[in-house]
Amino acid sequence: MIRHVVMFNWTPEATAEQVEQVVTELGKLPARIGAIKAYAFGPDAGFAQGNFDFAVTADFDDEAGYVSYRDHPDHREIVQRLIAPIMAERSAVQFEVTGP
C-alpha cells in the first residue's frame, strides 16, 4: 500500500471560509476517485508550535492508484481553484506501508 502525505501552510491572508471550502471539497473526493482506499485530512489541532496548518493522508493500492488520484480532474480542480490561491508552503511524501 502507498500512503501519500501532504502538508500545507496557508498564506496569512487565507480566511477560515477558504479553508472550510477546501475541507468540504476534499471530502467529496473519496466517492469520486475509486483509487482512494482511505482518506483523512484536517487543520492542525494546535498541540505544538511550528506545525504546518493542514494535512492530508491518502492510501492507495499502488503507485498507479496514487497517480490516478494526483491527476484526477476533480482533484486538480480543488488544488487549482481552492488550495493554490491560499498555499504558502507544501511538503509531501509518498511511502510504502508494509505490515498490518
Place this chain on the structure above:
Amino acid sequence: MIRHVVMFNWTPEATAEQVEQVVTELGKLPARIGAIKAYAFGPDAGFAQGNFDFAVTADFDDEAGYVSYRDHPDHREIVQRLIAPIMAERSAVQFEVTGP
C-alpha cells in the same frame, strides 16, 4: 482520533545505514507504547521531485495518547540518538480524524 504526521529531510551526510536504523527502531515502538493505535513510516518512494525524505504517521485515541507517545522515553531516545543527528528539516501536523 488524532493522527500525527511528521516528515523529515535528512542531511546530505546521512547514510543509508543511519536511516535503516531509524526504521528498525521506530518499528519497535508500537509494541512498547500502548497509546499507538496505528503506526506507519518509511522513506519517500521517489514518485515526485521536491518531496521530503521520510514520513511517519501515528494514530491515537486523543491528545493525551499523542502526548504520551511524544514524551515516551523510548521515542525520545530514538529522536535524540538517531533522528536528530541526521535531520535537516522537520514538518508536522496533528489533526482530528473524523468519520470512517
